[in-house]
């Protein structure tokens with residue numbers, strides 16, 4: 001069950017492997033990272049991602065879906081993992097309103113560009 005798996009991964013501080021390697025990450029200036037909020041945390045595989053890739057001097061743009069917790073402390077966590085990457089204000093997409101979030105997403109993306 002997903003819920004149990006997530007709890008176990010968090011307790012064990014797991015670092016699930018990422019299947020594909022991004023060979024040309026140097027070519028990107030802005031890295032958009034989207035994820036669900038799981039008990040106030042980002043999925044553990046994102047720890048793998050931020051530990052594997054040095055995003056120094058790239059802009060990080062986070063978007064997170066959740067019930068009502070918003071991004072919780074995930075922005076702070078990621079900033080610690082990527083101290084030299086500027087971060088724009090993350091976008092919270094409510095799980096309940098995700099179908100109506102199109103205009104919020106457009107506005108957010110346009111602000112970053």
Ligand SMILES: Cc1cc2nc3c(=O)[nH]c(=O)nc-3n(C[C@H](O)[C@H](O)[C@H](O)COP(=O)(O)O)c2cc1C
Nearest residue numbers: 003006036037038039040065066067068069070095
């Ligand atoms: C294991 C698990 C833990 C979750 N914890 C939270 C939480 O702490 N706060 C919250 O607002 N939503 C929480 N949610 C809801 C998810 O953030 C929400 O289902 C997801 O962002 C929307 O993606 P989905 O449509 O694929 O479920 C949790 C969901 C799961 C499965």
